[in-house]
Amino acid sequence: MSIKWSVAKIAGAHFKTYWDASKDRPMASDYLTFIGLPLLISVFAGAMTHFDHFHLRDVSKLIGGMGVFTGLLFGLLTNVFTLSLRVRRDEGLDSEHVVVKQVRELFFNIAWAVVVGCALITALVVAAATHSTTSALGSIWTGLLSFLMLHLMFTILMALKRLWYAHEKVAKLPVKQK
Template identity: 30%
Template structure:
């Protein structure tokens, strides 16, 4: 997790970006709190569970691909071992690893929600709020990884 948080830096100045902390933690938490305060109750966590479980598995496959891509970049004599491209690959690996972790945690909460659900009743608003927070956080982290993928692609074009 520490390597993921270390990616919250400005590429030009290398200073930490408070906006990233707000975007990735405060915004999802705000939605979760709002859902709790407005008594939002998730109707069918099992249907979301199936999608998130598959999505997390795909993210894990992407993580393996990024690992092999990092090895290829490291072996490519045309690229500096500690240049911008290598840094982008490392950051991408950190972001996707963190996404897999959040996907697994979200999957666990959805499994618990589906297991405790009684007679097709909605789950309670607290558990719904936690799941909403995790889902939004996961999507924002995946968007960050997508942005880094694009930047790495641009850096790799010769």
């Protein structure tokens, strides 16, 4: 795979945030929350579609909104990058300081959210291009779109938690002496 468009490092960095650093092992609760729960719900949504109880129609209406949302996430990513520079350079914090670690993990999570957002937009475009606005999407499409949307939303909530935590910790940093 070309290094120019590979997202393997972004994925690796993001999923490494699911690890318990103190025990050097993955946290099962994170994998269950961010992968298992969206997968379970998307399988349920696909099954409900298969049994004619749930229908997604005209997903083309979601493309613009998700495109704007992903663009805003990309803007947030650049702001977090600036924040990471600021806490390292301006505050002179060590790379292992709790604030620096949280901002680094926040950066990884938002970068992954941008990747998932792009995947979701691509899936929405393909689904909209291959289905009429009046016909319902099949169970596979329903499951895939549900999974991507839920995984994106859970990742955004995790990023919000990390941003909140970093905000609390930055406020408690000692005042710099001039």
